[in-house]
């Protein structure tokens with residue numbers, strides 16, 4: 643299979659943070675952020691592979707700064723590396739204050755998506771062709787992260 647440039651999978655979702663996605667402190671629920679991450683990562687993996695995908699795992703997610711009601715939330719994801727049927731997706735959440743436009747990083751995570759056929763059986767995916775420095779660095783360091791995931795999964 644021909645390598646696919648990272649740019650093809652890059653996916654960005656921009657939303658206005660409003661109730662009912664906020665708690666009594668006026669900040670977004672962590673679970674809502676995870677749902678956005680999952681959706682955007684899935685679209686990135688679908689764009690890369692041209693296949694249906696399922697979420698195999700989330701690496702740890704640290705919420706660095708709160709996203710408040712009235713903020714603009716930006717979730718960005720792209721496929722960094724692939725195995726035979728799995729794709730590592732790097733996803734980043736930031737919040738933007740309106741109208742000043744200041745941006746703060748809220749969370750980052752690596753999410754593993756697996757391409758599957760109509761029976762849910764894993765299917766091969768094309769490799770990634772990284773282009774920017776960030777994409778190349780994430781591509782080169784991915785096998786080590788995948789090794790740790792395999793160790794973690796072992797009972």
Ligand SMILES: CC(C)(COP(=O)(O)OP(=O)(O)OC[C@H]1O[C@@H](n2cnc3c(N)ncnc32)[C@H](O)[C@@H]1OP(=O)(O)O)[C@@H](O)C(=O)NCCC(=O)NCCS
Nearest residue numbers: 696697698699724725726727728754756758762764791795
């Ligand atoms: C993910 C899933 C398709 C893997 O199927 P499987 O029969 O275990 O297949 P394999 O062991 O061959 O794994 C397939 C690929 O997934 C990867 N994988 C499986 N579990 C993983 C995990 N926890 N973290 C990272 N990668 C994982 C394997 O390393 C392999 O990658 P490779 O082909 O690139 O080498 C299967 O476990 C599944 O359907 N899980 C439920 C997915 C789902 O419903 N998610 C939504 C939330 S419940």
